[in-house]
Amino acid sequence: MFKSNFSKLALAAGAVGLLLFFLTCGERKGGVQVSGGGDLAAIAEARGLTPADLVAAAKTYMPTGRHDEYYLFGSGGHSGQVLVIGVPSMRLLKVIGVFTPEPWQGWGYSNETREVLKAGSPAGKELNWGDTHHPALSETNGDYDGQFLFINDKANARVAVIDLRDFETKQIIKNPLSMSDHGGTFVTPNTDWVIEGGQYAMPWSGEYAPLDQYKEKYRGMVTFWKFDRAKGRILPEQSFALELPPYWQDLSDAGKLVSDGWIFMNSFNTEMATGGIEEGNPPFEAGASQRDMDYLHVINLNKAAELFRAGKTTKINGFNVLPLSVSAAEGVLTFIPEPKSPHGVDVAPDGNYLVISGKLDPHATVYNFTKIKAAIGSGNFSGKDEFGVPILNFDDVVDAQIELGLGPLHTQFDPNGYAYTSLFLESAIARWTMGGDWTQKHGKEPWTLVDKVSVHYNVGHICTAEGDNVNPDGKYLVSLNKWAVDRFGNVGPLLPQNFQLIDVSDPRGAMQLLYDMPIGVGEPHYAQMIKADKINSWEVYPEVGWNPGTQSKDPNGIMPGQEKVERNGKKVEIWMSAMRSHYNPERVQVNKGDHVIWHITNGERAKDATHGFGLPYYNVNLSLEPGETQTIEFVADQAGVYPFYCTEFCSALHLEMTGYLLVKP
Amino acid sequence: MKEMDLIVGPRIPEEMLKNERKRFLLPTLFLGAAGILLLISIFLPYWRMTLHAPQYPGGLQIQLYVNQVTGDVDEIDGLNHYIGMRSMKDAAPLERSLSIIMIAGIVLLAVGAIYIHSPVAAFFSFPAFLFPAIFLGDLYFWMRNFGLNLDPKAPLSSSVKPFVPPIVGTGMVGQFKTVATWDIGLYLALLASLLIVIGLYYHRKAYKPLLEARLKGK
Numbered sequence: 001m002f003k004s005n006f007s008k009l010a011l012a013a014g015a016v017g018l019l020l021f022f023l024t025c026g027e028r029k030g031g032v033q034v035s036g037g038g039d040l041a042a043i044a045e046a047r048g049l050t051p052a053d054l055v056a057a058a059k060t061y062m063p064t065g066r067h068d069e070y071y072l073f074g075s076g077g078h079s080g081q082v083l084v085i086g087v088p089s090m091r092l093l094k095v096i097g098v099f100t101p102e103p104w105q106g107w108g109y110s111n112e113t114r115e116v117l118k119a120g121s122p123a124g125k126e127l128n129w130g131d132t133h134h135p136a137l138s139e140t141n142g143d144y145d146g147q148f149l150f151i152n153d154k155a156n157a158r159v160a161v162i163d164l165r166d167f168e169t170k171q172i173i174k175n176p177l178s179m180s181d182h183g184g185t186f187v188t189p190n191t192d193w194v195i196e197g198g199q200y201a202m203p204w205s206g207e208y209a210p211l212d213q214y215k216e217k218y219r220g221m222v223t224f225w226k227f228d229r230a231k232g233r234i235l236p237e238q239s240f241a242l243e244l245p246p247y248w249q250d251l252s253d254a255g256k257l258v259s260d261g262w263i264f265m266n267s268f269n270t271e272m273a274t275g276g277i278e279e280g281n282p283p284f285e286a287g288a289s290q291r292d293m294d295y296l297h298v299i300n301l302n303k304a305a306e307l308f309r310a311g312k313t314t315k316i317n318g319f320n321v322l323p324l325s326v327s328a329a330e331g332v333l334t335f336i337p338e339p340k341s342p343h344g345v346d347v348a349p350d351g352n353y354l355v356i357s358g359k360l361d362p363h364a365t366v367y368n369f370t371k372i373k374a375a376i377g378s379g380n381f382s383g384k385d386e387f388g389v390p391i392l393n394f395d396d397v398v399d400a401q402i403e404l405g406l407g408p409l410h411t412q413f414d415p416n417g418y419a420y421t422s423l424f425l426e427s428a429i430a431r432w433t434m435g436g437d438w439t440q441k442h443g444k445e446p447w448t449l450v451d452k453v454s455v456h457y458n459v460g461h462i463c464t465a466e467g468d469n470v471n472p473d474g475k476y477l478v479s480l481n482k483w484a485v486d487r488f489g490n491v492g493p494l495l496p497q498n499f500q501l502i503d504v505s506d507p508r509g510a511m512q513l514l515y516d517m518p519i520g521v522g523e524p525h526y527a528q529m530i531k532a533d534k535i536n537s538w539e540v541y542p543e544v545g546w547n548p549g550t551q552s553k554d555p556n557g558i559m560p561g562q563e564k565v566e567r568n569g570k571k572v573e574i575w576m577s578a579m580r581s582h583y584n585p586e587r588v589q590v591n592k593g594d595h596v597i598w599h600i601t602n603g604e605r606a607k608d609a610t611h612g613f614g615l616p617y618y619n620v621n622l623s624l625e626p627g628e629t630q631t632i633e634f635v636a637d638q639a640g641v642y643p644f645y646c647t648e649f650c651s652a653l654h655l656e657m658t659g660y661l662l663v664k665p
Numbered sequence: 666m667k668e669m670d671l672i673v674g675p676r677i678p679e680e681m682l683k684n685e686r687k688r689f690l691l692p693t694l695f696l697g698a699a700g701i702l703l704l705i706s707i708f709l710p711y712w713r714m715t716l717h718a719p720q721y722p723g724g725l726q727i728q729l730y731v732n733q734v735t736g737d738v739d740e741i742d743g744l745n746h747y748i749g750m751r752s753m754k755d756a757a758p759l760e761r762s763l764s765i766i767m768i769a770g771i772v773l774l775a776v777g778a779i780y781i782h783s784p785v786a787a788f789f790s791f792p793a794f795l796f797p798a799i800f801l802g803d804l805y806f807w808m809r810n811f812g813l814n815l816d817p818k819a820p821l822s823s824s825v826k827p828f829v830p831p832i833v834g835t836g837m838v839g840q841f842k843t844v845a846t847w848d849i850g851l852y853l854a855l856l857a858s859l860l861i862v863i864g865l866y867y868h869r870k871a872y873k874p875l876l877e878a879r880l881k882g883k
Contacts, residue, residue: 580743581820606721606740653747653820 056514059503062089070465072478072529073135073149074499077522080130082151082162087465087476087529090501090517098160098169099130099153106612106623107169110630112549120158120172131155134185134251134526138229142189142256142351142470146534148232150185150194157181159196159225163232165538166625168548171233176317177204177221177241183252183265187227189470193301194225194234195254197265201246205317211274215386219324220244222252222265224301232551240308240320242327245387246272247295248288251344251410254301256470257351259369261302264354268341270294270385289360293337293394295385296345296356298372304332328388334376335391339365344410344461348419348434349470353399357408357421363401364408364421364432366447371397400447404430409460410526412467414474416507417441418450420467422459422479428452429462429479429502431511442507453511455500458482461526464504468528477502477511480524488518496520499527539607541627548628556599557629560584573597578611578624578646579604581653589662592639601629612647615661621647639665674782675875688871693779695864696790699857700772703793706857707731707768709850711800712832716741717842727753728848731764731800748838749819756807771796775861782872787865794861797854804832 044054062068068086071093076083080100084093099120101108108117108128121127130153138148149162157175162168175181175196183197198221203209209217226238247267255262273287281287304322307313307330313320327333339361346355354367375397381390407425414420417438421430431453433439435446444450461480465473484498496518503512541548545557560577563584567573572594577584578601590596602611602624613622613630617638622630646657677689710728713736717724725744727736734753742752775793778786813827821839830836836843 581747604743606743656820 052512056503056512060088060090060501060515062086062091067532069532070476070529071532071535072463072527073137074463074478074480074519074524074527075132075135075151077133077497077519077524078129078131078155079522080132080153081521082132082135082149083519083521083524083527084167085499085517085527086532087478088501088514090499090515092517094167095521096162096167096169098132098151098162099127099156099158099172101128103621104623105168106621106630109620110622110632112547112630113169116169116172116549120153120156120160120174122156122174127156129155130158132160132522132525133182135528136185136187136194137528137530138191138227139187139189139469140191142260144466144469144528144530144534145191146530146536147229148191148227150187152181152184152196154180154182154199157196157198159185159194159234161227161232161234163551164535165551166541166548167537170549170551173225173234173236175221175223175241176319177223177321178202179206183222183249186252186254188254188301189256189260191227191229193254194227195222195252195263196225197222197249197252198244199250200248211276214246214272214274218246220246220249220267221321222249222263222297222299224263224304236319240304240313240322242299242304242322242333243324244297244333245270245324245385245389249297250342252297253345253347253354253468255347255351255369256349259347259351259354261300262369263297263299263301264345264347265297265299266338266342266345266356267295267297289341292340294340294342294358295335295389295391296338296342296354296367298334298336298376298392300332300334303330307332324387324389328384328390331376333389334372334381335385335389336367336372336397337391337394339363346411346413346468348438349413349415349472350437351470352436353434355411355419355421357404357411359407359409359424362403362406362408364404364411364419365398366400366402366435367397368399368436371399400435402432402447402449404432404449405452410462412462412464412477413472414464414467414504414507415441415472416474418474418504418507420462420464420477420504422455422462423452424458424460426452427457427459427481428454429459429477429511431504451510453502453513455479455481455502455513456483456487456498456516457485463527463529465529466531473531475503475505476529477504478527478529480527482523484516484518487516491520497523499524540605540609541625544603544605544627545601545629546627554599554601554629554631556631557601558599559601560603571595571597574599576600578602578613578657580609580611580651581646581657583613583644583646583657583659586659587662588659589664590636591664592636594636594663595633596636597631597633599629599631600624602626609650610648611650611657613644614647615644616642618642620644623648636661636663639663672781672783672785674785674872675879676782677875688867692864692868692871695860695867696775696779699790699793699860699864700776702853702857702860703768703772703775703796706850706853707765709853710735710848711850711854712804713846713848714830715844715846716744717844718840729804730850731768732761744841747819747821748825749816749822750811751814751816756811757803760803768796778864778868783876784869786868786872790861790865794858797851797858800851800854801832805829808832 070087072085072087074083082096097105097107107113132151133154136150137144157178161171163170178198180199182199186195201218201220203217221241223241225234248269250266252265269288271290275284277283313322339358341360342356342358352369356365375392382393405423405426409422411421417434431451432449433444439446459479459481464477465475479500481498484495499517501515547554558575565574572590604626611624618634642661712729715726725737771792775790778789808830812829815827
């Protein structure tokens with residue numbers, strides 16, 4: 001009786017394990033046998049685990065069959081994909097194919113998925129990689145709603161829409177104005193707009209202009225993509241961009257609550273340096289770091305949208321653009337000096353405070369939106385920049401500057417009035433108190449650094465649970481570290497990135513580092529963490545014959561028994577079914593030179609009964625999830641016999657799930 | 666006319682009905698309740714089978730009604746094709762299409778027995794009394810028919826030999842443990858049979874004296 005109760009307790013609570021460790025430490029004979037686990041103290045001693053390690057293990061270990069409390073949606077960096085990770089276990093749940101073909105999901109091999117990838121490619125080129133940076137979960141009233149995920153590709157200035165009903169990319173859209181982007185994606189509180197800010201200024205329309213015409217011809221931009229939630233698509237014709245000075249725009253964020261309708265965006269290289277190290281000019285790294293201040297861009301989005309609707313935009317590359325002169329004159333765009341070369345601009349959950357950190361300045365600078373709005377309203381400007389954009393006085397709108405440490409970058413929040421800022425150079429996370437109304441929550445000195453925890457190493461973005469919406473959970477913080485150096489076993493000169501999980505649930509205690517997760521697919525930038533119960537994805541597609549591209553029934557989807565092959569001249573169209581453990585038909589006969597259109601439907605209704613379809617030489621692999629229909633199309637340009645097979649181990653007779661494509665000479 | 670009288674039996678004298686209401690009410694109540702239970706059972710499952718296997722943590726289940734099968738029919742059919750068993754859709758087509766009319770008829774007969782004041786009432790209610798046995802017998806017939814007639818060319822025909830799936834209790838097919846249980850509909854039908862027996866007992870008590878009196882009187 002005692003023993004079975006005890007084993008339950010010991011298994012359930014790591015804290016109990018810790019207690020046992022203390023009680024039995026150094027006293028091997030007194031070690032407690034945990035059923036199925038052995039002697040806890042002896043294991044800890046043999047593995048060199050400290051009591052803190054045991055607590056960390058108990059806080060993160062997920063017994064088989066248990067599900068995580070949060071989903072972390074992380075960018076996959078230059079893998080071009082999105083990573084889905086469970087928190088606190090830090091188990092990789094899925095890699096969503098976005099900008100890069102991904103064979104497991106058949107992403108980029110069927111007509112449906114190739115169309116999505118192609119839509120993001122400039123005319124005449126097929127891009128097959130991306131540099132995903134900032135995922136943004138869709139929001140309702142400023143809170144994550146678990147319906148959609150957006151992410152940008154910095155390398156080619158693209159934005160993707162992922163539907164979280166099936167965790168599949170539905171749309172990729174190429175920005176018609178810029179080659180690169182960085183200040184995206186972020187969404188407005190009801191996901192009416194998806195923000196994509198540019199990065200490196202360039203001549204628009206893809207024109208050529210020499211660098212000595214930089215000020216005249218080069219421009220920055222921010223694009224506001226209109227999102228239609230019912231369609232699950234961005235509507236380019238209802239979207240528009242702002243023409244911006246050729247500073248390099250950086251991160252952005254959308255206002256919320258009091259600042260709803262406003263957009264904030266950092267910039268650097270307001271020096272407008274054009275490089276040229278090879279000609280004896282200062283390199284960009286120096287040239288773009290000369291001034292003490294750069295400009296925070298404050299954008300009145302509602303006003304901009306009003307002007308867009310009133311027809312004040314012009315067309316550039318067929319896209320609606322609000323000219324810089326209009327923005328400056330109509331009060332759409334206002335600048336505020338910000339400490340040089342800033343990186344993150346993060347809007348606090350109350351919408352009133354903006355936290356900006358510059359990698360070259362040891363402070364977090366806190367701006368007060370109420371003061372910004374008042375200053376703009378009263379027209380209290382210190383002057384204009386050379387493009388005519390009014391500039392506010394720094395001192396009029398800044399509430400605090402908190403010295404946090406070296407290289408502060410990005411800030412996230414918790415519900416108790418604490419902010420967390422990554423310190424790149426110091427490889428640490430700083431926890432500090434917010435002021436204003438937040439002071440009542442934490443009851444401490446406002447705007448004060450209270451704690452730091454080391455991370456390994458070179459942290460970029462951080463992510464607390466729901467930490468950038470109006471209702472942050474705090475609780476866990478994931479530190480997205482650029483370097484791992486010595487954290488993992490050697491795998492050659494290319495090292496994985498390191499996601500570190502930190503417990504920030506106790507505002508009175510210290511932050512505790514819990515777990516290291518290597519990321520071996522790319523360099524992730526930002527991540528967002530959402531409560532798992534907000535994600536209501538499908539277990540199988542709603543009906544047999546489902547087209548995930550349209551999220552509706554595919555006219556070419558069939559039920560088992562409706563299989564057929566039709567020949568029309570040189571066009572052969574096949575409607576095939578896939579069921580455990582066979583395709584129907586199994587023999588597909590065409591002639592060399594035939595144009596083959598091949599629809600395959602998985603007729604299964606069981607969860608996880610996915611079939612693949614791998615076809616040699618013709619470079620096809622499909623993932624046919626239960627109910628899904630996909631179409632491939634190719635010209636049978638080489639005679640021969642091509643055995644196709646199910647690439648998912650679907651059943652005991654998986655090897656027999658095969659067939660022959662016979663291409664007659 | 667005379668034969669008809671024999672079948673229908675004597676009518677109850679007005680006076681007697683007044684004085685001994687309970688005596689004549691009891692058979693009516695029991696037989697009527699049996700009919701109602703049987704009608705209700707149409708809408709309830711008679712039998713269910715649950716399949717347990719490691720890769721189906723929630724199990725698979727089918728519910729059998731007198732006129733339909735519900736649950737994971739497609740999935741189980743899909744699995745059954747490996748052992749060469751025919752689709753459940755091919756089972757008992759006649760029974761399924763006629764069951765509702767059949768039960769309605771049976772119920773009408775059983776309820777009709779209330780108005781038959783002779784031993785013929787037993788014959789009228791007999792089909793309803795027998796219905797659970799008919800159902801189980803038919804179920805066994807089809808289980809046997811399906812289980813023993815496996816396609817010898819099926820993928821797993823060498824490892825799964827023809828067998829008769831149990832109509833109640835557990836069995837094993839490959840990695841699947843099957844659990845067959847009787848369900849609420851069948852229990853209602855069984856209860857109806859019991860009510861018929863009780864009803865007939867009271868029926869006999871109520872009408873036998875009348876019948877004997879008439880025979881004596883003749």
